Amino acid sequence: MPRFHVRRSTLVEAPLADIYSTVADYSTWPAWSPWLVAEPDAEITISPKPREIGASYSWKGDLVGEGKITHLHLEPDESVRDEIRFAKPFRSRADVWFEIRQTHEGNLLAWNMEGKLPWFLFWMKSQMETFISMDYERGLKMLKEYIETGEVKAETRLHGLVDVEPVEIVGIRQRCHRRELSEKMPPLFQQVHDLLEQAGLEHGRGASVYHHFDCKSEEMDFTSGFECNAPLVDLPEGLSLWSLPATQAIRVEQIGPYEHLGNAWSAAHQFLRYRKLKENPAGSFEVYQNDPETTPANELKTDVYVTVKS
Template identity: 25%
Template sequence: MIILAAVTNKPKPMKLLKYLFFLLLIILVGGAIYFGTKDGSFDISKTKMIEAPSEVIYNNVKDFKNWETWGPWMDDDPDLEINYAEKTEGEGASYSWKSEIVGDGSMKTLKVIPHKEIDQEIVFNTPMGDSKSEVYWRFNDTETPGQTEVVWGMRGEQSFMEKVFMGLFSDEDFESTLGAMYDEGLTKLDSVVVQSMNNYTVSVDGVTQYGGGYYMFNTTSSKISEIGEKMGPMMGQVAGFMAQNNLQSAGMPFTIYNEIDQANGTVIFSAAIPVKEKVITAEGTPVLCGFMDPVTTLKTTLKGKYDFLPKAYEAAQEYIQKNNLTPHPSANMFEVYATDPGEVPNPSNWVTEIYIPIVTPVEPQQ
């Protein structure tokens, strides 16, 4: 009878399933409360100081086609399929991507403040539906000339299902993963931008006639290594004098090398700006008016930083020797700065024309 009673009181299978169902329901309700009350808002950003003007960095970031060279996701999936819209830069620009590894999505530029800010919308196509977030860029000038603080971030709100998915099925922390990706992207962007500013080309254009004319100038002696340091203030003084006296420029600024002592590493040079006619200046003024006679020259063009001027002079001297050209015994060589660095932020696009006066040119060898 005792054994029978024990068998009779054993829980029935249906009753056990009922207990398990209620237990599962409690777990689900508890999980829903937990994930539902968990803050899903996020704002993740990374910052990097890049040794480049804000205009140069902005001009790279503003065009989605450039993102292929520094986007960190390109390494995650080399087979990433990218489709560009007709417009890829500025407000309204967009592109989309497909990937079995990083997923599908799209991005659109909503607002730009040139050289300062870019606001974009990014959409991820997920199993739980489309997820939208805001991507933002900030390009802040620093106290160091030519240096920019770049901020790249993303902010938004995770949906309930996204919070559940990230909490239950993802082994990676969302903020850490995104932050690491942005760090990598900014490091690559830094490398790409700095490299772009160091690109240069040198072309020897051949023998040409330079027309000469009047110019305003000031002169100083210097170590060859200090020319760049002294050139800016000198040009500023000439430009300031012309503005004060309502003198119009007749061409781009240039430098005249009056005397070069390679042995001692010194030079006497003039910073000059062309004018249309002769100007009589007051006695004692540091800015004077000069005149250059028309002259036959070998013209060489550098496109790039002024740091690469020695390369351009090397090429010019090689051409002179190869083609048996004779440097002029008294006329001074000079450089014309065909672009204004204030208007052309990327130094790889600066154009400097070098003129070396010569006598009796001969037919160049083929």
């Protein structure tokens, strides 16, 4: 069976003891779990003494599946070593561990998973590593915020399958690695805004379309721009137009900083898999309900729409 190993890390502005005490305490996990954002009402069972060797954290739900993780070894202020066993959607086990140490850049927290895929999923090794890596990155962002501030200022609301009216988005199309999106997008919105203004064209809310994601290279093909308020007769040079007829999509509302937007996309795809739906290759999109220039980060609202095949 093919082995896989995923490792992601972040720097946390907190004492090593605080980092360790949070990670070792299963009672904190629901607050920063990258999976429970999709199904906060899933059944969670935590041992009475959640910070001891042998303590366990188990979950059961429609979207999150079923499984259990157990503390095997705890080294105060240094590491937490666990075993995770999945029951659904398929049976498997893996080793999970956290490393905590001081570096010249700050206090580092690393999250690892190592295991073997079931034989019937051998072809998914690369894809599985990418998806787990993305989950770990989302989880570490929330865990870092939780340790540093005592809470995660983000909320994910899954609305399920909804009808979507025809959509037209005008913008600039580019490709980049998914980790570069946060730096690539802001100047694109400004460029699109300036081009539309120069042409005397009105526009609606900010929006981005994701045309394709390559799981192997992690490259995104996307368009960032604005909703069209009226049909465009002459498109300014440098801009492209994306159109979508009336369709159905999985809608997820994300409230809070854009750095947590991945939670909404993950929730939508968890729902997609649960309902055994297929994503529409025409593209999926997100609409920014308010202006980040005038809205506090914690009050930002974004609607994510993952379109599905009819």
